[in-house]
Amino acid sequence: MSSAPRPELDKRFDPQSFEMTWYRLQEESGQFRPEVASEDASPYTLVIPPPNVTGRLHVGHALGRTLEDVLARWKRMQGRAVLWVPGVDHAGIATQMVVERDLMERTGKTRHDVGREPFLEICREWADARRGDILNQIRRLGCSCDYSREYYTLDEPRSRAVRRAFSELYHQGLAYRDSRMVNWCTRCATVLSDLEVNHVESSGQLWSVAYPLEDGSGDLVVATTRPETILGDTAVAVHPEDERYTALVGKRVRLPLTDRLIPVVADEMVDRTFGTGVVKITPAHDPNDFEAGRRHGLAEIAVIGFDGKMTAEAGPAYAGLERAAARKKVLVDLRELGLRRDDKPHTSAVGRCQRCDTVLEPLVSLQWFVKIKPLAEKAVAATEAREVTFTPELWKKTYDEWMKNIRDWCVSRQLWWGHEIPAWYCPEGHVTVPKPGEDADPSACVRCGNVTLTRDPDVFDTWFSSWLMPLSVLGWPEKTKDLSRFYPTDVMVTGFDILFFWVARMIMAGVWFDGRVPFREVFLHGLVRDERGQKMSKTKGNVIDPLVMCDEYGADAVRFALAILSGTGRDLPFGTTRVAASRAFATKVWNAARFAMGMLGEETVAEVPAFASLGRVDRWILDRLSATAAKVNESLGVYRFDEAANALYAFFWTEFCDGYVEMVKQVLRDPEVPEAEKAKTRSVLHRVLLDSLALLHPFMPFISCEIREALNGDGAKLPVLPYPAGRDDWSDPFAVEVVETLRETATRVRNLRAERGMAQTVELAAGLEVPEGPVAEALRAHGPLLVHMARLSSLVVAPKVDLPGAFHEHVGVAGLVVSLPKRDLSPDDEARIRKEIAAVDKEAEGIGRKLADESFLARAPQAVVEKVRRQLEELTARRTKLVTNLGEGTTP
């Protein structure tokens, strides 16, 4: 195959010395572009979940990108036209926050001080300067993305898509503007969607306050967790069927701390068992009260403003106070008035800002919403029809549940950084939104023709651009070539934490705007934790930087560790010992290759001679290689990256290195073995190594190329070479049985020495008892090999073997007889043997009971009964030998 002299592999395995060299070569050669495949190759498309421009690649990204790259490289080697589109998210709130903080630190100015346009310019500069960084971090991991198609969620094509989507929704009557109760962050000074609210259980107080009846006949006691909102109460409510209060409905109470009289109303929403069964109604500051207020036609008095301070409506004593200060003052004032009743500790869920953790304020505000139900219904129809499938499947249930209870999406944000909302208002308050396809800004009001138009000052929720991703990165709304060839994409890989934020919304956008699903499969991976299963957090100091890990252990090791850890559970315990274990594996591969190169010589070809003409050991390893390739392909097909990585690890280390290489060493060094046989074995050794590296390539894209280059001169081509598959013609169960018997025999002999404290160098005489036939013949043929493997002085293969001090065992398909020197039984030996006898007895008892059970014999499958019988025979034989050893006081 390769005729050029092979470059040496360094004795020391140093991933840093070659990883990025190979990456650059791969990227520059165009292998990451779908055009590298043939014209008629079927496409395989993925879109990278865009990392925030504010961020640095963290382990969660590293996991997702690794799994995507494994898929991309695997499919590419299978000849698909792989398109993996990379991109970066402009991250509305996050970026604005960082830039504002930076501005404050540098100049002491707020964004309002510098003004909107200059501030946006600063944001743009800042983001542009960082966009490259995050993509370079993705490169460091080895991701084979097509950078020629890179996207940025705030670039021109993506802006067109956002504008188009909004325009369509508006003209379909699905985007509307309304004054509603929303989640308001007083610190970020913007509205947030329901999804951006973190509900945090926190312990607080439940205060009881007496509201005097207007007629002086007593008072009603209400319980509240937010006394400062009393100032905005416009009613108190009781349950309509609560006899305690029915007589009071329609009467009025005097609102403490104010001079207002408010009605007592009856409403079904009141929980009679909560507190006294009387609740205060504050329509402007509580979502439930807001609904109740509209039902009863109550006034909405806002006593807390958008800045988190009390408004003039709260009265001169409170206006201007912070929420928390107002609460204290209200409580003190109520006490002075003698209106406080008992207080109780109380825990309740408080909504906090996902970004800054500030306690959110429910406030009534005029915002843009998307009526999402029609989209959700269409999306659910698509998932029901399995046009999109979920792995693991259980997430579909979660998705269904959310979709069923979905609420309208608040898409406007009071930020500057983001996609501006394409809505204009005339002095009359009419709304003008350009029609789909109209790219120019409107010049006059559509209703009244007034040319004085003001653009909506708000921007869209960042997710309003993200949800269009699979469409917009391929060029939608234009009918581009990429869109027709690569859409719908094949798979979306991401963490389950953004199932609602992103995955569900993308499905809705896909089916709504294009009529097709955005991807055919969703693979949701777990969350990366530290090695003890703890959530990573800055405060705990257990955050692991994947890039630092790449520098210390190599990207190949980081990737392999992530893949092998990505099991079926929700969490992945990741850390240095895991990565170190993967690096140890990489080192093993490296050293195995170094050894092989020494054995192969210059002229060895990797073309394997006819399978049937090969020796049994060679057929065994090819059988195992083929089975491993089949397993890897099968596992990757169902997103079981852990299974695939495990299969490769076990095959390469245990079967290839510890098994095959050790056996073949002897054969290749034995001057007695004919050169023609050695040549065959060398070609098999070569082939297995090359195929192993190919199988490994999606997981370890660098070391695989480095070694292929040294071994076969084709490292540069490896990413586009065919991926090995299982081969029916490389199957030989008999060879597997024989070789496995040889290996077990060697293990048992070594184990006998260890049990007796004998040095492994002591040679022993051994025999294998097996009736004459093909098995005996095969074992006899491998006699010299076994003598070497197990360090025997002699080996007999016969139906019956007699040796002095014989010790009998059953291994694989044969009976093992080993001649051991007699010696006194030590107390340790005796204890060990007694323990073993007890264990054997216990097991035999269970099995005996089974075999005595008529229903077992009648109903269990024949194969199982046979197996159990054999087990009992073996146990009985073992017991006899153990008892003999014990009884003699000596042991062979």
Add this chain to the structure above:
RNA sequence: GGGAGGCUAGCUCAGUGGUAGAGCGCCUGCUUUACACGCAGGUGGUCGGGGGUUCGAUCCCCUCGCCUCCCA
């Protein structure tokens, strides 16, 4: 309040209707000319408690306990 998931070796996790596996750890040997990031051998689990279905359950069903997460 509603929903989901978990409980398997010291730790972190795979797994199967026929009495259990990996990595790391631990113990014992080993300068075996590819590899101590190694080699060889070993230790270690009534598969959360109880009940049921079954010839047989760690795996299916019920129940209890503990933990985690999501939604409201």
